Amino acid sequence: xxxxxxxxxxxxxxxxxxxxxxxxxxxxxxxxxxxxxxxxxxxxxxxxxxxxxxxxxxxxxxxxxxxxxxxxxxxxxxxxxxxxxxxxxxxxxxxxxxxxxxxxxxxxxxxxxxxxxxxxxxxxxxxxxxxxxxxxxxxxxxxxxxxxxxxxxxxxxxxxxxxxxxxxxxxxxxxxxxxxxxxxxxxxxxxxxxxxxxxxxxxxxxxxxxxxxxxxxxxxxx
Amino acid sequence: xxxxxxxxxxxxxxxxxxxxxxxxxxxxxxxxxxxxxxxxxxxxxxxxxxxxxxxxxxxxxxxxxxxxxxxxxxxxxxxxxxxxxxxxxxxxxxxxxxxxxxxxxxxxxxxxxxxxxxxxxxxxxxxxxxxxxxxxxxxxxxxxxxxxxxxxxxxxxxxxxxxxxxxxxxxxxxxxxxxxxxxxxxxxxxxxxxxxxxxxxxxxxxxxxxxxxxxxxxxxxx
Numbered sequence: 151x152x153x154x155x156x157x158x159x160x161x162x163x164x165x166x167x168x169x170x171x172x173x174x175x176x177x178x179x180x181x182x183x184x185x186x187x188x189x190x191x192x193x194x195x196x197x198x199x200x201x202x203x204x205x206x207x208x209x210x211x212x213x214x215x216x217x218x219x220x221x222x223x224x225x226x227x228x229x230x231x232x233x234x235x236x237x238x239x240x241x242x243x244x245x246x247x248x249x250x251x252x253x254x255x256x257x258x259x260x261x262x263x264x265x266x267x268x269x270x271x272x273x274x275x276x277x278x279x280x281x282x283x284x285x286x287x288x289x290x291x292x293x294x295x296x297x298x299x300x301x302x303x304x305x306x307x308x309x310x311x312x313x314x315x316x317x318x319x320x321x322x323x324x325x326x327x328x329x330x331x332x333x334x335x336x337x338x339x340x341x342x343x344x345x346x347x348x349x350x351x352x353x354x355x356x357x358x359x360x361x362x363x364x365x366x367x368x369x370x371x372x
Numbered sequence: 373x374x375x376x377x378x379x380x381x382x383x384x385x386x387x388x389x390x391x392x393x394x395x396x397x398x399x400x401x402x403x404x405x406x407x408x409x410x411x412x413x414x415x416x417x418x419x420x421x422x423x424x425x426x427x428x429x430x431x432x433x434x435x436x437x438x439x440x441x442x443x444x445x446x447x448x449x450x451x452x453x454x455x456x457x458x459x460x461x462x463x464x465x466x467x468x469x470x471x472x473x474x475x476x477x478x479x480x481x482x483x484x485x486x487x488x489x490x491x492x493x494x495x496x497x498x499x500x501x502x503x504x505x506x507x508x509x510x511x512x513x514x515x516x517x518x519x520x521x522x523x524x525x526x527x528x529x530x531x532x533x534x535x536x537x538x539x540x541x542x543x544x545x546x547x548x549x550x551x552x553x554x555x556x557x558x559x560x561x562x563x564x565x566x567x568x569x570x571x572x573x574x575x576x577x578x579x580x581x582x583x584x585x586x587x588x589x590x591x592x593x594x
Binding site for chain 1: 520
């Protein structure tokens with residue numbers, strides 16, 4: 151039980167985020183209005199995605215240094231959850247944009263960058279399925295994973311900064327600090343980031359355990 | 373006289389290309405053919421193509437030519453011979469020779485494409501110096517990114533679809549930067565205003581080349 155304290159923390163934080171994110175007072179702002187609450191559900195998806203993909207890359211690097219099936223499983227499952235977070239991030243962002251920018255997709259550089267980033271990782275999954283030999287699959291997808299992550303970072307963090315974005319905090323739009331004069335948003339936002347990221351880690355570990363059990367069962371059948 | 377391994381490998385690449393002239397001629401003809409299709413698709417009125425279209429079309433032609441030219445870089449050798457090279461030379465030397473050779477090939481290809489393209493579709497370029505710099509940076513970027521990816525794809529049975537889906541998202545941010553820079557060059561903007569893009573392109577190039585050098589030794593072992 152002592153090992154599982156972080157799962158209890160995850161449940162508590164997620165419940166807190168759901169409750170506080172929807173019920174707390176938020177600053178009254180033109181255009182944004184109540185949609186500012188999306189910040190507790192949309193922005194943490196990107197934090198979670200980058201952290202989960204980073205974990206995946208670390209496992210890929212470790213795989214190349216010292217190959218083992220377990221490291222490969224970890225790399226792919228963390229990438230899976232990371233991409234799931236990315237998809238949720240795009241969907242929540244589009245829902246939010248419909249109400250604030252007037253349309254779900256408005257050629258915003260950050261939206262485009264996020265879509266390109268997801269394409270990079272979809273290609274990763276296809277590459278994995280194209281390779282048959284399990285060891286070759288693991289090594290080559292580890293190589294591509296490292297390559298993909300190194301490309302993802304400039305896509306997400308450098309390119310959108312070079313042009314004006316409609317996103318809050320970019321292109322002259324006021325960001326977090328300007329809205330959050332009384333630090334009330336922070337009180338929900340930071341726990342939300344931790345909550346969703348931990349939930350992602352938990353999901354990944356569950357998938358890893360299922361996969362390991364499956365391989366174990368397959369091996370014992372032989 | 374003892375040659376440096378990189379020089380010897382480069383010489384081998386050139387010899388191979390020279391002996392199989394059809395490959396190089398094929399790529400050059402591919403460029404001419406594509407340019408001509410574009411020209412006729414605009415009903416032969418070269419000057420009626422707007423500047424943004426001219427720019428986008430040029431880079432898209434170059435993208436596809438690059439994909440064809442470079443994706444063959446690990447196929448043209450038979451498996452047995454590849455093994456022989458690998459037993460003779462270190463992987464770093466092999467990938468360096470491939471990178472240098474592909475960069476030169478891309479430079480040749482992009483200048484040739486510009487020549488044909490500008491002759492047929494008109495030449496709106498305002499600042500030729502900056503445009504040529506963009507060409508050099510773009511060619512290096514294509515070569516850097518596609519060389520490693522073609523190595524990856526050659527392990528997965530040289531699937532053309534796989535090459536395209538792996539390289540398009542990876543090259544997209546690069547392509548956007550290059551298009552922006554070349555648009556500045558065509559409009560003849562003050563060079564100081566393109567400084568940011570040049571810097572980003574150089575750093576993206578550095579990242580892809582460094583990654584290729586780092587990751588290739590793991591790739592060729594299989």
